[in-house]
Amino acid sequence: MKRVLITGAAGFLGSHLCDRFIKEGYHVIGMDNLLTGSKDNIEHLFPLENFEFYYHDVTKFVHVPGELDYILHFASPASPIDYLKMPIQTLKVGSLGCHNLLGLAKDKGARFLIASTSEVYGDPEVHPQKEDYWGHVNPIGPRGVYDEAKRFQEAMTMAYHEFHGVETRIVRIFNTYGPRMRLDDGRALPAFMSQALKGDNITVFGDGSQTRSFCYVDDLVDGIYRLLFSDYHLPVNIGNPSEITIREFAEEVVELTGSGSEITYNPLPKDDPKQRRPDISKAKAILDWEPKVDRKEGLKITLEYFKGKLVY
DSSP, rough: OEEEEEEEETTTHHHHHHHHHOOOOOOOOEEOOSSOGGGGGGGGTTTTEEEEEOOTTTTTTTOOOOOOOOOOOOOOOSSSHHHHHHHHHHHHHHIHHHHHHHHHHHTTTTTEEEEEEGGBBBBBBBSSTTOOOOOOTTTTTTTTHHHHHHHHHHHHHHHHHHHHHOOOOEEEOOEOOOOTOOSSSOOOOHHHHHHHHHHHHHEEESSSEEEOOOHHHHHHHHHHHHHHSSSSSEEEEEEEOOOOEEHHHHHHHHHHOOOOOOOEOOOOOTOOOOOOOOHHHHHHHHOOOOOOOOEEEEEEEHHHHHHHHHHO
């Protein structure tokens, strides 16, 4: 049985990746320090023989006994509310954590996949965003701790590939949603849904004309899985190119929930991207991948999850 280490295993994306690899017949080692993750996301896996959990901070030395075939590094605060509250931890997990895990991959002869992000493009001057766009990022702005941590991860990963011959993969993840998102993580979808379900006003930052492209989590996980087993080592965008304004998205949530919530507007945070849409030509050509879940279908599933979590 092949063995895979997934960091950030108790988080939103990490827990879904654990599910996918268990389903595919792998022995999964989940690692998390539970800074932003929750054991609730993976408690259903604890009784399984082919699942182990290590409570560990990857910015410290990482040791996993035995053979390892694959390492997926998904440990990091990912929402603005988290990385603005924990800027040093965010920078450390993107630098020291990535370095430790690349060293482990080198030692074990394991293939390494890093979770990068569309935030490496910053507030883009090119639309839609292709992998050969270098980005427009403010390194000392409030979002720089996350953006630059991810850009550093990509550079370190490429260096280990070129200098040490480590097999590496880089996925650039665009906005993703689905069950196991935290209601309090500050991102648009959980914020809008919790406000609508409570009957509160929905808070939109800026005038709502900024755009995002939302990918359902199952589609994202499938793209990541295909990338890991591809022969391609350069960055690949994985996301849904269906673009929508934040105002329209808030209106969709109000309609879906049947809420009487009204939309209110607050100032746009500094360096918040005005546009976000992936060019997925590379994923289509190399991975034979494109998203399958329609946004309205995915939102219905996500809404049912949030209904079960919300304390009214």
